[in-house]
Amino acid sequence: xxxxxxxxxxxxxxxxxxxxxxxxxxxxxxxxxxxxxxxxxxxxxxxxxxxxxxxxxxxxxxxxxxxxxxxxxxxxxxxxxxxxxxxxxxxxxxxxxxxxxxxxxxxxxxxxxxxxxxxxxxxxxxxxxxx
Amino acid sequence: xxxxxxxxxxxxxxxxxxxxxxxxxxxxxxxxxxxxxxxxxxxxxxxxxxxxxxxxxxxxxxxxxxxxxxxxxxxxxxxxxxxxxxxxxxxxxxxxxxxxxxxxxxxxxxxxxxxxxxxxxxxxxxxxxxxxxxxxxxxxxxxxxxxxxxxxxxxxxxxxxxxxxxxxxxxxxxxxxxxxxxxxxxxxxxxxxxxxxxxxxxxxxxxxxxxxxxxxxxxxxxxxxxxxxxxxxxxxxxxxxxxxxxxxxxxxxxxxxxxxxxxxxxxxxxxxxxxxxxxxxxxxxxxxxxxxxxxxxxxxxxxxxxxxxxxxxxxxxxxxxxxxxxxxxxxxxxxxxxxxxxxxxxxxxxxx
Amino acid sequence: xxxxxxxxxxxxxxxxxxxxxxxxxxxxxxxxxxxxxxxxxxxxxxxxxxxxxxxxxxxxxxxxxxxxxxxxxxxxxxxxxxxxxxxxxxxxxxxxxxxxxxxxxxxxxxxxxxxxxxxxxxxxxxxxxxxxxxxxxxxxxxxxxxxxxxxxxxxxxxxxxxxxxxxxxxxxxxxxxxxxxxxxxxxxxxxxxxxxxxxxxxxxxxxxxxxxxxxxx
Numbered sequence: 001x002x003x004x005x006x007x008x009x010x011x012x013x014x015x016x017x018x019x020x021x022x023x024x025x026x027x028x029x030x031x032x033x034x035x036x037x038x039x040x041x042x043x044x045x046x047x048x049x050x051x052x053x054x055x056x057x058x059x060x061x062x063x064x065x066x067x068x069x070x071x072x073x074x075x076x077x078x079x080x081x082x083x084x085x086x087x088x089x090x091x092x093x094x095x096x097x098x099x100x101x102x103x104x105x106x107x108x109x110x111x112x113x114x115x116x117x118x119x120x121x122x123x124x125x126x127x128x129x130x131x
Numbered sequence: 132x133x134x135x136x137x138x139x140x141x142x143x144x145x146x147x148x149x150x151x152x153x154x155x156x157x158x159x160x161x162x163x164x165x166x167x168x169x170x171x172x173x174x175x176x177x178x179x180x181x182x183x184x185x186x187x188x189x190x191x192x193x194x195x196x197x198x199x200x201x202x203x204x205x206x207x208x209x210x211x212x213x214x215x216x217x218x219x220x221x222x223x224x225x226x227x228x229x230x231x232x233x234x235x236x237x238x239x240x241x242x243x244x245x246x247x248x249x250x251x252x253x254x255x256x257x258x259x260x261x262x263x264x265x266x267x268x269x270x271x272x273x274x275x276x277x278x279x280x281x282x283x284x285x286x287x288x289x290x291x292x293x294x295x296x297x298x299x300x301x302x303x304x305x306x307x308x309x310x311x312x313x314x315x316x317x318x319x320x321x322x323x324x325x326x327x328x329x330x331x332x333x334x335x336x337x338x339x340x341x342x343x344x345x346x347x348x349x350x351x352x353x354x355x356x357x358x359x360x361x362x363x364x365x366x367x368x369x370x371x372x373x374x375x376x377x378x379x380x381x382x383x384x385x386x387x388x389x390x391x392x393x394x395x396x397x398x399x400x401x402x403x404x405x406x407x408x409x410x411x412x413x414x415x416x417x418x419x420x421x422x423x424x425x426x427x428x429x430x431x432x433x434x435x436x437x438x439x440x441x442x443x444x445x446x447x448x449x450x451x452x453x454x455x456x457x458x459x460x461x462x463x464x465x466x467x468x469x470x471x472x473x474x475x476x477x478x479x480x481x482x483x
Numbered sequence: 484x485x486x487x488x489x490x491x492x493x494x495x496x497x498x499x500x501x502x503x504x505x506x507x508x509x510x511x512x513x514x515x516x517x518x519x520x521x522x523x524x525x526x527x528x529x530x531x532x533x534x535x536x537x538x539x540x541x542x543x544x545x546x547x548x549x550x551x552x553x554x555x556x557x558x559x560x561x562x563x564x565x566x567x568x569x570x571x572x573x574x575x576x577x578x579x580x581x582x583x584x585x586x587x588x589x590x591x592x593x594x595x596x597x598x599x600x601x602x603x604x605x606x607x608x609x610x611x612x613x614x615x616x617x618x619x620x621x622x623x624x625x626x627x628x629x630x631x632x633x634x635x636x637x638x639x640x641x642x643x644x645x646x647x648x649x650x651x652x653x654x655x656x657x658x659x660x661x662x663x664x665x666x667x668x669x670x671x672x673x674x675x676x677x678x679x680x681x682x683x684x685x686x687x688x689x690x691x692x693x694x695x696x697x698x699x700x
Contacts, residue, residue: 360653362653363648363653371574371593372592372593372594373592373593373594374574374590374591374592374593374595374596375592376574378587392574392575392578393574393578399653399654399657400487400653400654400657430485431488435488435491436491440582441575441578441579441582442491442575442578442657443575443576443578443579444578444579444581444582445490445491445492445495445579445582445661446491446492446495446496447495447496447499447582447583448496448499448500450583452496452500453499453500453503453583455500456499456500456501456503456504456507457503457504457507458507459504459507460503460504460505460506460507460508460511461507461508461511463504463507463508463511463512464507464508464509464510464511464512464513464514464515465511465512465515467508467512467516468511468512468514468515468516468517469515471512471516471517472516472517475517476517
């Protein structure tokens with residue numbers, strides 16, 4: 001596919017949607033900081049130019065926490081350089097992105113152990129100890 | 132998945148954790164174009180959802196819609212949705228054929244009376260029903276029979292939704308859309324040639340989640356996906372505002388990714404989700420690949436002038452016709468001049 | 484057939500045909516009509532020069548009158564220039580002219596064209612109100628003028644609404660805009676708006692007539 005790169009095609013397009021998105025994140029962070037609720041932004045629903053998603057990632061940067069959840073394929077959870085802003089990428093078993101979100105929260109819900117899973121775990125542990 | 136089981140139990144037995152289920156719900160909500168805040172609601176509904184029976188009828192079509200669906204870019208979500216529904220008849224995908232397959236369809240219709248979802252792709256030839264038959268049954272008869280006891284109909288693709296290509300002038304087979312035949316059932320038009328796979332699964336997911344018909348636009352299309360036109364969500368829109376247009380497919384403007392309006396892009400009059408949901412695992416959509424939108428999700432898109440003539444160019448006819456009008460005007464002018472001269476002469480005579 | 488299909492198809496076709504037939508009818512009718520023979524001795528033979536000169540001199544008011552009609556003079560120019568800039572330099576319009584004429588020209592950025600259109604519309608609305616309030620203007624304004632004003636103002640309002648997507652369904656407002664302009668096409672040859680095409684002819688005629696008579700105006 002390297003020959004494709006030699007075709008001079010410019011893609012430095014701007015929809016102008018990056019700035020408003022960053023402002024939305026700023027407002028969401030302020031809300032969170034003052035004890036308000038978290039916010040989730042669906043990245044796949046925004047009209048973005050090919051390079052703009054990368055620009056968002058670059059602007060947000062990477063922070064201290066990086067986690068991977070393996071459930072129905074990998075989900076990458078990355079705290080950005082702005083604490084409280086998380087980039088969540090859901091992939092399927094074929095490693096294809098199925099959904100992308102920016103979550104403004106103290107901890108993404110998906111990282112918490114879920115009640116149903118804890119209950120199932122207790123059952124399994126008890127079974128283990130019984131045998 | 133047994134029929135009496137709900138989706139939550141089914142997934143748990145498949146070894147899918149609650150986390151996995153939440154992820155599935157997030158992706159499904161995103162797929163249905165619901166706001167992320169609706170995930171909890173989706174999770175609650177899906178956990179107790181019953182599996183709906185689906186009967187898929189393919190009429191005068193090219194199988195492009197089924198191809199689109201089976202190449203859905205969210206295979207996990209899609210396959211889960213497909214596991215979750217009971218696809219009881221799809222003659223392109225199923226192994227069985229002929230009278231046996233038709234008997235299975237009739238059995239499924241009987242068993243799920245009033246509850247099954249009928250998916251139709253392709254138009255129905257009513258000019259001469261013999262143009263398209265399955266096991267000797269005309270499309271018209273099969274549609275009427277299968278629609279009788281269904282809960283709702285999903286018309287997949289522009290052919291089923293609006294008549295599509297077979298309906299294009301001069302429409303040799305007398306092709307019509309589903310909605311022109313069935314009047315007493317809710318019909319959801321998922322148009323597009325083909326429709327975006329995520330939109331097909333999104334509609335099925337809506338049934339699965341809420342067991343109801345999604346909100347529709349004036350053409351019977353789910354508003355969540357067809358609520359906005361391509362132009363409004365197009366990443367090349369800023370070029371339109373700036374007046375930067377590609378004039379040919381290989382000029383500087385085309386290389387720089389400028390607006391394709393002048394090359395006939397129908398984005399401003401086309402309602403679909405291509406610009407955001409995109410195609411081929413989210414890689415792009417026609418405009419991103421450098422070709423204008425042809426308006427495939429709109430009725431009669433094939434007969435709206437050329438794909439490469441701008442919307443505002445219109446279909447005003449030929450220059451010869453305009454010259455003809457000038458000739459008619461000239462003739463009228465000569466006529467009225469003669470009449471005026473006569474009148475004046477008469478007036479002069481009376482004065483004298 | 485949707486409203487837009489009608490507007491872009493038969494509507495556009497017939498309005499163009501009617502406009503062209505109407506314009507040629509008027510021109511041919513005037514030229515072939517009976518011209519009164521002028522029996523007086525001409526004061527000047529330079530009727531062609533006189534006609535051409537008047538085309539230019541009538542572009543500005545006579546010096547004696549300038550003071551009284553400066554407002555009308557300036558706003559009139561703003562409105563006309565703004566109108567033609569909007570019609571001829573907005574890219575989708577150019578695409579239409581290209582389809583009819585076979586050639587194109589560079590246009591304005593869409594948002595700039597929008598600003599021009601908005602200013603033009605504001606000036607036109609102001610002039611219309613003045614026409615309705617000013618006692619003298621009111622007396623010389625006929626139904627013809629009001630119909631023309633309504634058609635043009637609504638064409639500009641729908642055009643601005645369409646290009647800014649200020650209406651829920653773009654194709655509907657676009658269709659209304661195009662139908663509105665088609666009404667304008669049909670109205671032009673049969674109204675005072677005929678001056679869009681006839682202003683040169685009528686100025687030349689007046690100029691050469693006055694020259695022959697020795698009138699300096």
